Amino acid sequence: MAVQFFDSPFHATHDSEVASKKALKMELSLFITDYIKTLGLKQSEASARLNVTQSRVSELTTGKIEKFTIDAMMDMLDKLGFRTTFTLPSNDAGALPQIVISQANGC
Numbered sequence: 001m002a003v004q005f006f007d008s009p010f011h012a013t014h015d016s017e018v019a020s021k022k023a024l025k026m027e028l029s030l031f032i033t034d035y036i037k038t039l040g041l042k043q044s045e046a047s048a049r050l051n052v053t054q055s056r057v058s059e060l061t062t063g064k065i066e067k068f069t070i071d072a073m074m075d076m077l078d079k080l081g082f083r084t085t086f087t088l089p090s091n092d093a094g095a096l097p098q099i100v101i102s103q104a105n106g107c
Contacts, residue, residue, distance in 0.1 A: 024099075025065040028073040031101065033061045035080055050079050077101060 036046045036057070043061070047054040059067050060076075074084055083104045089095040 021070065022065065025068060025070060025073065026063070028070070028077070029060050029063065029065050029068070032073065032076050032080065036061070050076050052076075 039046075041049065043054050043057045047057045050057065056067075077084060081104050082101050085100045085102070087098040087100070089097065
């Protein structure tokens, strides 16, 4: 039996479209959670800054990504002082699309 490798654990159990979205949501949740820890915020402080309930922060930090949309996570990034840029190259460029998350000026 040959060993199979996947882009993410989600790609082993879901179709490509669903797996890609789940992988992106996991990456975003880890990034947001790590940044909250870097800031030294308690869940209650993070919830106030993100304008969500403390239970939503708890769900995020415990990896319950199915409860979040990518859009909601992008809103959280904005409230933490980050900006997201999507680069979609023309079809003939041969380059892959990119998502870049950077700190906004003045943050």
